[in-house]
Amino acid sequence: ELKVEQNPLFLSMQEGKNYTIYCNYSTTSDRLYWYRQDPGKSLESLFVLLSNGAVKQEGRLMASLDTKARLSTLHITAAVHDLSATYFCAVDKSTNAGKSTFGDGTTLTVKP
Amino acid sequence: NAGVTQTPKFRVLKTGQSMTLLCAQDMNHEYMYWYRQDPGMGLRLIHYSVGEGTTAKGEVPDGYNVSRLKKQNFLLGLESAAPSQTSVYFCASSYSTGIGNQPQHFGDGTRLSIL
Numbered sequence: 037e038l039k040v041e042q043n044p045l046f047l048s049m050q051e052g053k054n055y056t057i058y059c060n061y062s063t064t065s066d067r068l069y070w071y072r073q074d075p076g077k078s079l080e081s082l083f084v085l086l087s088n089g090a091v092k093q094e095g096r097l098m099a100s101l102d103t104k105a106r107l108s109t110l111h112i113t114a115a116v117h118d119l120s121a122t123y124f125c126a127v128d129k130s131t132n133a134g135k136s137t138f139g140d141g142t143t144l145t146v147k148p
Numbered sequence: 149n150a151g152v153t154q155t156p157k158f159r160v161l162k163t164g165q166s167m168t169l170l171c172a173q174d175m176n177h178e179y180m181y182w183y184r185q186d187p188g189m190g191l192r193l194i195h196y197s198v199g200e201g202t203t204a205k206g207e208v209p210d211g212y213n214v215s216r217l218k219k220q221n222f223l224l225g226l227e228s229a230a231p232s233q234t235s236v237y238f239c240a241s242s243y244s245t246g247i248g249n250q251p252q253h254f255g256d257g258t259r260l261s262i263l
Binding site: 040045069071077078079080081084124126133134135136138139140141 | 179181188189190191192193196198204206238240242244250251252253254255256257
């Protein structure tokens, strides 16, 4: 059974600081996704990571994937209040009808 | 450009009542999914469909039924609502795995309370 663990589950940061969210998964997977969810809103796709060593960046967020360690990281650089949200990682296999298994999410609060 | 549309957005039911949640997508996606999200938890897959006329069970299917009579629509039914089904329900859709590596596209959710 594929399990996805994120840590930390809650993160309170000061503006301008850097931090990393970790996503571990239990079995070999083909794709890893990062989503963002604002309170009371839907999920928005941030990144899709496909191969070992993949790195993608958008603004102050950078995601990376280490398939050997079954680990993805979401690095936040110089946090700003607008990044406050819940971040989910999810993994799936191409042979599994696109069914994704989600982590429990990391709720990020950026304080001034 | 609507994307994934869920109706209704909010609903309050009494225990034992039934209802149907509707999901419609206009992106010609093959795959569609229903999830539930409970406080402090990630999304758990209820049922999914890989194409018109096909459905399959996900992680937490008990108490729910689904139908995919048309490619663009995926319906989630609660036959006899129970308080444990109070949750936020999300529908999502995606291309089949043979067409690129695309994320799922999510609707805005249905907030369902069972009294």
